Structure formats: structure tokens, C-alpha cells
Amino acid sequence: MTTKTEQLMKTWTPLAYDLLRDTAGTYGGVVTYLELSEHVQSASGQRTTMLLMNWVGPVLDMIAKQAHRAEDPPLAALCVKSDGAVGDGYLKSIEATTGGPVEDLQQRAAEDRLTCYQKFASDLPADGGTAMLTKQARAKKERVVRKPVAEKLQGDICPTCFMQKSLTGLCNNCD
Structure with missing residues (x-):
């Protein structure tokens, strides 16, 4: 300096x-x-x-x-x-x-x-x-912690065939 x-x-x-x-x-x-x-x-x-x-x-x-x-x-x-x-x-x-x-x-x-x-x-x-x-830092942290939209749109995994279930909760292979 x-x-x-x-x-x-x-x-x-x-x-x-x-x-x-x-x-x-x-x-x-x-x-x-x-x-x-x-x-x-x-x-x-x-x-x-x-x-x-x-x-x-x-x-x-x-x-x-x-x-x-x-x-x-x-x-x-x-x-x-x-x-x-x-x-x-x-x-x-x-x-x-x-x-x-x-x-x-x-x-x-x-x-x-x-x-x-x-x-x-x-x-x-x-x-x-x-x-x-701070209020701004809390809001930023909440945005980071929230699941991405794509994750929210995925169904659970079927315990029988281990394939992803539809969003209705039904397995397209087993139900």
C-alpha cells in the first residue's frame, strides 16, 4: 500500500x-x-x-x-x-x-x-x-437448503423392483 x-x-x-x-x-x-x-x-x-x-x-x-x-x-x-x-x-x-x-x-x-x-x-x-x-443471509441459506425442483418431481423407489415409482405412488412395473 x-x-x-x-x-x-x-x-x-x-x-x-x-x-x-x-x-x-x-x-x-x-x-x-x-x-x-x-x-x-x-x-x-x-x-x-x-x-x-x-x-x-x-x-x-x-x-x-x-x-x-x-x-x-x-x-x-x-x-x-x-x-x-x-x-x-x-x-x-x-x-x-x-x-x-x-x-x-x-x-x-x-x-x-x-x-x-x-x-x-x-x-x-x-x-x-x-x-x-442477517435476513438476507437466512434467505440465501434457505434457497440452498431447499430441494431442487427436479428432485421434488421424482417418485419414491419401489421396495420390490427398486425402480422409481410414478408421482401417484404406484410402481409401473409391480402395481
């Missing part, structure tokens, strides 16, 4: 940190990369023509390290892509701060967001809240 880029990131990081901390004040709150980008550039008065993907990851890494040093929860989990999921860079920030294996990055981010809400949210449910994927 260039010196100018490093200076911009040093300027933007505290602004992004404050935005994420404010976002954690609302249970279920998240900020998209684009919203974070617009906020830090507007608030600082310093804009860039660099692609968002070239600088937002390092800023979120700095936030993750700063939050870890300050014993704040992992605020970087509150910054998501437009599809409601954290980016692959979130795994790097976990490894750089808390380490440990991560089987499902999106679920881990949901759990990390819950710790943010539990510390900062003024509207936390009485039961302490629930780790949850």
Missing part, C-alpha cells in the same frame, strides 16, 4: 470503529460495506477512487485488532456484504485476534454479532438475544 492509502486507512479506521459500535447499539443492526465506505469518506472529507474491495478488508482488520486490544467484542462482524454475509476476510480477522477453528463462518459471525449486541444494545431482548444470520 502507498503512504497515502495507509494515511487514509488510519483516518477511516476510528470513524468506522465508531460507526460499528453505534450499530451494535441496536439489536440486529448491521452495516454494509458500501454504507461503511460512504460513512468514513463523508465524515473524513477524504474520498478515494480505489475499489472498495481493495481497502475495506484492511480497515476491518485494523478494527478487529483494535476491538481485541480494547476488550470489545468483534465489531467487524457487524459489517456485511450486500447479501448480508460477512466476507472471507472475516476469517482472517478471527485468526488474527482470537484464533480457533471456524466451521461455519456465517454462523460464527452471527455469534460474534450477538456478543456485540449484548455489550452495546439498548434494545436487547430480556432473554439475552439469539445469534442469528
Whole structure:
């Protein structure tokens, strides 16, 4: 990175940190990369023509390290892509701060967001809240889990001849 880029990131990081901390004040709150980008550039008065993907990851890494040093929860989990999921860079920030294996990055981010809400949210449910994927990420996961249409249109297997039954439930060979 260039010196100018490093200076911009040093300027933007505290602004992004404050935005994420404010976002954690609302249970279920998240900020998209684009919203974070617009906020830090507007608030600082310093804009860039660099692609968002070239600088937002390092800023979120700095936030993750700063939050870890300050014993704040992992605020970087509150910054998501437009599809409601954290980016692959979130795994790097976990490894750089808390380490440990991560089987499902999106679920881990949901759990990390819950710790943010539990510390900062003024509207936390009485039961302490629930780790949850964002609305968009939940919808995407449901689309993936649902059976493809072709599978739904297949009949069961006949236990006698092991051929596929028709959708009526009758075996064309045996019934």
C-alpha cells in the first residue's frame, strides 16, 4: 500500500470503529460495506477512487485488532456484504485476534454479532438475544437448503423392483 492509502486507512479506521459500535447499539443492526465506505469518506472529507474491495478488508482488520486490544467484542462482524454475509476476510480477522477453528463462518459471525449486541444494545431482548444470520443471509441459506425442483418431481423407489415409482405412488412395473 502507498503512504497515502495507509494515511487514509488510519483516518477511516476510528470513524468506522465508531460507526460499528453505534450499530451494535441496536439489536440486529448491521452495516454494509458500501454504507461503511460512504460513512468514513463523508465524515473524513477524504474520498478515494480505489475499489472498495481493495481497502475495506484492511480497515476491518485494523478494527478487529483494535476491538481485541480494547476488550470489545468483534465489531467487524457487524459489517456485511450486500447479501448480508460477512466476507472471507472475516476469517482472517478471527485468526488474527482470537484464533480457533471456524466451521461455519456465517454462523460464527452471527455469534460474534450477538456478543456485540449484548455489550452495546439498548434494545436487547430480556432473554439475552439469539445469534442469528442477517435476513438476507437466512434467505440465501434457505434457497440452498431447499430441494431442487427436479428432485421434488421424482417418485419414491419401489421396495420390490427398486425402480422409481410414478408421482401417484404406484410402481409401473409391480402395481
